[in-house]
Amino acid sequence: MCGRYSLRKPYIAISEHFSVQLDLFEFGPRYNIAPGQQVAVLIREREQLTLVGMKWGLVPFWAKDPKIGNRLINARVETVSEKPAFRTALRTRRCILPADGFYEWNSAAASPRPVHFRFEDDRLFGLAGLWDEWEGPGGALRSCTILTRPANEVVAPVHHRMPVMFTEPEEIEGWLAPGPAPPVSTLELCGRRTRLQAHPASGRVNDPTFEGQDCLIPAPPSGWLF
DNA sequence: CCAGACGTTGTT
DNA sequence: GTCTGG
DNA sequence: CCAGACGTTGTT
DNA sequence: GTCTGG
Numbered sequence: 001m002c003g004r005y006s007l008r009k010p011y012i013a014i015s016e017h018f019s020v021q022l023d024l025f026e027f028g029p030r031y032n033i034a035p036g037q038q039v040a041v042l043i044r045e046r047e048q049l050t051l052v053g054m055k056w057g058l059v060p061f062w063a064k065d066p067k068i069g070n071r072l073i074n075a076r077v078e079t080v081s082e083k084p085a086f087r088t089a090l091r092t093r094r095c096i097l098p099a100d101g102f103y104e105w106n107s108a109a110a111s112p113r114p115v116h117f118r119f120e121d122d123r124l125f126g127l128a129g130l131w132d133e134w135e136g137p138g139g140a141l142r143s144c145t146i147l148t149r150p151a152n153e154v155v156a157p158v159h160h161r162m163p164v165m166f167t168e169p170e171e172i173e174g175w176l177a178p179g180p181a182p183p184v185s186t187l188e189l190c191g192r193r194t195r196l197q198a199h200p201a202s203g204r205v206n207d208p209t210f211e212g213q214d215c216l217i218p219a220p221p222s223g224w225l226f
Numbered sequence: 227c228c229a230g231a232c233g234t235t236g237t238t
Numbered sequence: 239g240t241c242t243g244g
Numbered sequence: 245c246c247a248g249a250c251g252t253t254g255t256t
Numbered sequence: 257g258t259c260t261g262g
Contacts, residue, residue, distance in 0.1 A: 001235060003245025036244045062257045071233050084232045084258060206246055208244045
C-alpha cells in the first residue's frame with residue numbers, strides 16, 4: 001500500500017519536471033508526508049496543468065461527514081472503477097502526486113522498520129491518484145487518494161502492495177488527459193522496468209509528526225537497543 | 227419504500 | 239479492539 | 245502508514 | 257450520488 005512518502009525536491013525542480021504553468025503555493029522539502037496532511041497535487045484544470053494543495057484522504061462530494069476521508073487514503077486499482085467512493089472521480093478527477101520516494105513497512109518483521117523506495121538516480125515520479133471536492137460549512141475541501149497495485153519484484157520482499165507510479169511524461173499526460181481512464185492493464189505495467197531501489201530508513205519515520213532528513217538515516221542493526 | 231453504506235490495510 | 243488524527 | 249486516544253460532569 | 261439490504 002502507500003501510507004507515507006517523500007517529496008524532497010525544491011519547488012522549482014518539481015515545477016520544471018512536470019511542466020507546471022502556475023506558481024500557486026509554496027512548500028518546503030518533505031521527508032515524511034502522512035495521510036491527513038496537505039499535499040501537492042497536479043491536476044488538469046481549465047485546460048492547464050496546475051499544482052494545488054489538497055488534503056490526503058478522499059472525501060467524496062456526497063459525504064455527510066468528512067471523517068470518511070481518514071479511511072480513503074488508498075484505492076485498489078483492481079476495483080477502483082466499481083467503488084461508489086471512487087468511480088466518479090476515476091472518470092473525471094484523476095490527479096498526480098509528485099513524489100521522490102515512498103515508505104513501506106515489513107509487518108512480518110519482529111519490529112517493523114520503514115524502507116524508503118526511490119530511484120537509483122533519485123528522480124522525481126508521479127503517484128497516480130484521484131481527487132474530489134466536498135462542500136462543507138467552512139467552504140470547499142479538496143482531497144485526494146493514492147491508487148495501489150500488487151508489488152513489483154523490488155517491493156515484494158518488503159510488502160505485497162505498492163502505489164501506482166508513473167515515470168514517463170506520456171504516462172502522466174495519459175493519466176491526466178480528459179476522457180475515460182487508461183485501462184488497468186496499462187497501469188499494472190508502470191514502474192516495472194525502472195531502477196527502483198530499497199533503502200532501510202529510520203524508525204523515526206513511524207512518528208507521523210516527525211519531519212526532517214534524519215528520516216533517511218538507515219535503521220540501526222536489529223538487536224541494537226539504542 | 228427507507229436506512230445505511232460508501233475503504234484499505236494486515237492479521238487471525 | 240477500534241477509531242481518530244497527523 | 246503509525247501513534248495515541250478511548251469519558252462525563254459542571255463551571256469558566 | 258447511488259447502490260444494497262431490510
